[in-house]
Amino acid sequence: MSGQAGQAAEEATPRCWSCGTMRAVHFCSACGKVQPPVPVDYFTFFGFPRKLNLDTAALEKEFYALSRRLHPDVFGQADTQERAWSLEQSSMLNDAYRTLKDPIKRTEYLLRLEGIELEEQSKQATEKARATGELKKQVVPPDLLEEVFELNMHLEELRVQKELGEDDPALLEEIGKAKLSLEEKHDALLNELKTEWNNWDRLVDEQSEDSGAGADRRKLLDQMVDVLNRRNYIRNLLRDVNEAMES
Numbered sequence: 086m087s088g089q090a091g092q093a094a095e096e097a098t099p100r101c102w103s104c105g106t107m108r109a110v111h112f113c114s115a116c117g118k119v120q121p122p123v124p125v126d127y128f129t130f131f132g133f134p135r136k137l138n139l140d141t142a143a144l145e146k147e148f149y150a151l152s153r154r155l156h157p158d159v160f161g162q163a164d165t166q167e168r169a170w171s172l173e174q175s176s177m178l179n180d181a182y183r184t185l186k187d188p189i190k191r192t193e194y195l196l197r198l199e200g201i202e203l204e205e206q207s208k209q210a211t212e213k214a215r216a217t218g219e220l221k222k223q224v225v226p227p228d229l230l231e232e233v234f235e236l237n238m239h240l241e242e243l244r245v246q247k248e249l250g251e252d253d254p255a256l257l258e259e260i261g262k263a264k265l266s267l268e269e270k271h272d273a274l275l276n277e278l279k280t281e282w283n284n285w286d287r288l289v290d291e292q293s294e295d296s297g298a299g300a301d302r303r304k305l306l307d308q309m310v311d312v313l314n315r316r317n318y319i320r321n322l323l324r325d326v327n328e329a330m331e332s
């Protein structure tokens with residue numbers, strides 16, 4: 086855990102409201118009473134460091150354990166305040182679990198924690214495209230330019246053929262091949278992202294000793310944004326191809 090996150094968690098988790106002896110995020114470890122929710126990030130909520138390689142089996146185990154303990158049936162006899170806290174904790178638990186178990190959502194969440202809004206990024210790209218007079222379209226990743234150009238021509242051909250009620254198996258085969266290649270690239274980008282995860286996690290470990298790694302940190306975050314953007318681009322393209330083939 087980075088020093089900052091550890092400190093925040095300490096400040097955010099006061100003594101147990103009931104027995105006054107223990108610090109706890111969800112339940113007091115001494116008397117077992119549910120605790121009022123504290124504003125912590127999802128990693129801290131589960132007691133994980135802010136790293137991207139995450140033990141998903143441990144995450145799932147902790148999720149089910151907490152779900153059982155926070156279940157409304159358990160609080161049937163509890164006072165109103167405790168019941169309200171258990172509901173709030175439960176809702177945060179579900180949000181945190183959904184976000185962290187998904188590799189893409191987890192990465193996007195970490196980027197947000199680090200101050201990077203992906204929507205903001207794509208908005209900037211759109212505005213840049215407008216300013217330079219290009220059509221309002223997602224910027225094509227350079228390594229895909231040729232493939233996308235050819236695919237768009239084929240899709241246009243397909244549209245015309247469908248209008249004319251014609252059928253061209255060779256064209257469909259071409260589009261099918263392009264689709265397969267894009268699907269492979271889509272998968273490969275997840276592996277590329279995982280390489281960035283390793284670099285990030287190493288940086289988090291090193292940073293507990295060395296605080297002068299701000300530039301490396303920023304560069305890594307930018308690289309993750311780049312991978313996610315390329316992956317989104319391919320995902321949208323695949324959606325277009327599927328629509329064109331089904332219509």
Ligand SMILES: [Zn+2]
Nearest residue numbers: 101104113116
């Ligand atoms: Zn207690």
